[in-house]
Amino acid sequence: MKIRRFQAGMTLIEMLVTLVVVGVGAGTYFLVLSSATTLGAKNDAVNQSHYEARRMMNHAVSDIRRSVSAPFLVDANFNQLSLPADGTAVSAAGVVYQVLACGPGKVTSLSTAGSTSIQVTFYSPYDPVAVPSATQQSYPAPAPQVGMRLLIPSAASYPPDYGEYNITGVSGSWTGYPQTTSANFTLTLGHGLDTSIDGTASNSNLQVYCTLRTALMSNGVSATTPYGTLRYYPNIGASTTAYTTLLPNIMTAAPFSMNIKNPQTLYVAFMAGEQKATRRGYTNVNFQTSLNSSSTPIPAILPVRTVLAHMF
Numbered sequence: 001m002k003i004r005r006f007q008a009g010m011t012l013i014e015m016l017v018t019l020v021v022v023g024v025g026a027g028t029y030f031l032v033l034s035s036a037t038t039l040g041a042k043n044d045a046v047n048q049s050h051y052e053a054r055r056m057m058n059h060a061v062s063d064i065r066r067s068v069s070a071p072f073l074v075d076a077n078f079n080q081l082s083l084p085a086d087g088t089a090v091s092a093a094g095v096v097y098q099v100l101a102c103g104p105g106k107v108t109s110l111s112t113a114g115s116t117s118i119q120v121t122f123y124s125p126y127d128p129v130a131v132p133s134a135t136q137q138s139y140p141a142p143a144p145q146v147g148m149r150l151l152i153p154s155a156a157s158y159p160p161d162y163g164e165y166n167i168t169g170v171s172g173s174w175t176g177y178p179q180t181t182s183a184n185f186t187l188t189l190g191h192g193l194d195t196s197i198d199g200t201a202s203n204s205n206l207q208v209y210c211t212l213r214t215a216l217m218s219n220g221v222s223a224t225t226p227y228g229t230l231r232y233y234p235n236i237g238a239s240t241t242a243y244t245t246l247l248p249n250i251m252t253a254a255p256f257s258m259n260i261k262n263p264q265t266l267y268v269a270f271m272a273g274e275q276k277a278t279r280r281g282y283t284n285v286n287f288q289t290s291l292n293s294s295s296t297p298i299p300a301i302l303p304v305r306t307v308l309a310h311m312f
């Protein structure tokens with residue numbers, strides 16, 4: 001008697017159906033994996049844009065709110081823009097403001113009206129005994145620099161009006177800082193003094209300050225170039241080419257605006273994003289925010305003019 005062997009197998013139709021099911025499943029898996037990877041890359045880019053924008057905003061808010069003068073708008077060449085009398089808001093690429101650099105200092109010379117030279121003594125704000133010798137170098141000396149502005153108060157008004165003079169030359173330096181408590185400087189001014197100043201009188205206690213003119217500027221954004229940089233210029237009185245980049249991918253050509261009705265209020269509104277694209281052609285999401293500092297007006301006069309008066 002002959003025994004038959006039966007070998008079970010798949011028909012061609014069954015095999016085709018199985019291949020289709022496996023293919024659909026594998027394709028779905030890889031599609032989900034690709035989407036997750038793309039969304040992860042976009043999310044990282046968005047987070048990076050948010051971080052850079054927040055860092056820029058924190059810097060701007062901190063710097064502008066501690067400024068000692070009302071800001072003013074400038075164009076890309078640092079030319080000041082005027083504000084219309086009807087209150088129309090003006091938008092600009094940049095904003096300039098002044099921050100306190102050193103002072104108060106005491107005038108120690110007799111300088112006549114029209115003179116372009118003045119002698120000033122600046123004092124250390126640190127207690128030499130309290131400054132560890134190992135960290136002395138981390139304490140910046142309050143020294144005037146070329147490009148700063150010297151603010152000299154008017155004795156005829158209170159609170160005093162400050163005359164501003166560009167510092168074009170500096171002679172003098174600190175010796176043994178911070179263990180020494182004062183240093184003498186001879187300053188060359190960009191234009192002559194408006195009035196005579198006698199710092200040699202026994203009752204003279206004329207307090208002067210030095211400020212830095214700093215700027216924030218949007219650069220490189222145009223109709224054909226959507227991405228630019230937001231730059232921080234620490235001392236435009238000395239150089240308009242020395243800067244650091246606060247925001248690498250700004251998309252707004254004129255992020256700053258002001259109006260004559262609120263001359264001490266600066267409005268900031270900008271867009272920023274990642275200009276890198278993923279391999280699948282997705283463009284990363286942009287970031288947008290705004291700042292209205294009207295609730296905390298920027299002081300138009302030095303608020304610290306009496307802080308260190310006891311040092312004289």
